[in-house]
Amino acid sequence: MLAFILRRVLQSVIVMLTVALVAFSLFRFVGDPIVSMLGQEATLAERAALRDALGLNDPFVVQFFSFVTRAISGDFGISYRLQQPVMELILSRLPATLELALVSGIAAFIFGVGFGVYTALRRGGWLSSSIMTVSLIGVSLPTFLIGVLLIWVFAVELQWLPSFGRGEVVDLDGWWRTGFLTESGRMSLILPAITLGLYQMTLIMRLVRAEMLEVLRADYIKFARARGLSNRAVNFGHALKNTLVPVITITGLQLGSIIAFSIITETVFQWPGVGALFINSVRFVDVPVMAAYLMLIALVFVVINLIVDLLYYLVDPRLRLDRSAAGH
């Protein structure tokens, strides 16, 4: 168990170093930071002085090493555009993105598994067919279009829900501002969460359905039925648990992409999260923010992957190799 975790952590470190290298090369290849910082009118001498002060004349390896060590301590430098520490900027916007991602991820999982199980058990029923048809639309419509459509129906026409922003937020502990505690915060969350989670939900649903149909054909399900176990015990006790093993992996990885690809949803709904920050940084070639965002997303993926592997380990006893197979 410990060896397993250590191996996975080592792999994660290698992945993070690779991503750091890519993020670091952004500084070298996406424009000249000196020009970005001093503007067009600075003299050559001023530029040379700053270049020296920032250590940009040091060898590549030395610069990369100092980038990594500072990144580990959370120092990604100062944003070119906003003149604030990058970490501070990201941390102040992270709660918005995390809350959105969490709500849409959980909703996608619950509804995805629910609909998936239903359509697998009631294959051929009219409701199953309708759900499958609607899910096809969910998969094929682009996210921004869904967002715009939802805004048009629920914000413009029906005027039930706000069309942009987070609503009122409550400050917790100084840096985490939550929208969960106010009426307007919760209302504002609904449309973006649906927009962000719809694709994931249909994906999970189709995956659960396919896996469940596969599992229901398995011999151990037939044997469970032949032992007279109730439908509920067979479908939910035996079939669903086996279905969830692969589903957990995909769902975990999807949670990473929900955070990573919240950019579009955040832009459509003007959600003050990390994704919106990133889009604005790209527009202004704000390299430190871009690099930090890249590292953050990579970290999220790596951590989620690690958790998924551990969950797998918990759900599937065959992976627990702590006991040797006996009885031969």
Add this chain to the structure above:
Amino acid sequence: MSAPIEKPSEKTPLLSVRDLIVEFPTRRGTLRALDRVSFDIAEGEVLGMVGESGAGKSLTGAAIIGLLEPPGRIAGGEIWLRGQRIDNLPREKMRRIRGRRIGMVFQDPLTSLNPLYTVAQQLIETIRTHMDVSDAEARKRAVALLDRVGIPAAARRIDDYPHHFSGGMRQRVVIALALCAEPELVLADEPTTALDVSVQAQIIDVLKEICAERGASVMLITHDMGVIAETADRVAVLYAGRVAEIGPVRDVIQAAEHPYTAGLMGSIPTLTQTAARLTQIPGSMPRLNAIPRGCAFNPRCPKVFDRCRTDRPELIDRDNGRHVSCWLYDSATQKVAHD
């Protein structure tokens, strides 16, 4: 139409299958996979069921326990369990019979057990589904049963997962699961086919012993005549979804009456006889959509005559505990032969 198998004086058999028809509706017409199959299993008896792949052996088992896979369905006939008709029971009532009164052992022990639950969890769940006992008591029963089927250190091994056991041990667990609610009838569908030859005999012995102990009847589905000869009291030979012959094992093996059974027996190698070649039956079993008129075996039968090609023979009671569906044994035919 129906062939009277049991003599009226005999007591009712444990299982009685009468004119069972199983059909599969397909886009290109309905396929009849079992066609008027009739047989009985007496209390405590082991009935072997043999036939080629596709003859309908496993389907018969699935029909009895009510687990035909859709679109397959029982299109006719009756199944009686100790005087109670069970082929038309509501789903929930039939569920209560499965496991409790009819147990089933499947072919492949590697895939019959749920890999995510311990043996204890699967046994206790099954016991508590059918019997009103506490968790602790169910566990005690489960350990005793595992011990009985020959799992060493059962009290410790019961909390292992299926993948901790070898194939033979898993099949013992499967037998324990099938028997844990003490069914009166056990359907064993090729219980040894997927196992090592070295453990096949052990598994058959365990199954036979436990069923004998509990007075449970067994329907043993296999295409291994050796297993049938060792284990069964009577044997039913199936061909193309029809019963060709039923009789006491020794009689059928030593003096098969149906030409198909005779061919089947001739194809088994023996050490005592030094035949240059094993006999083989020419041709192959017809597909379900091309079963010939008259007797299904007539195109391959060495003793075929005109009547076989037009009329289907019913099971004929040979008055010696044997039944055979062949026109050779019809009184009319025999009279002609004697004349």
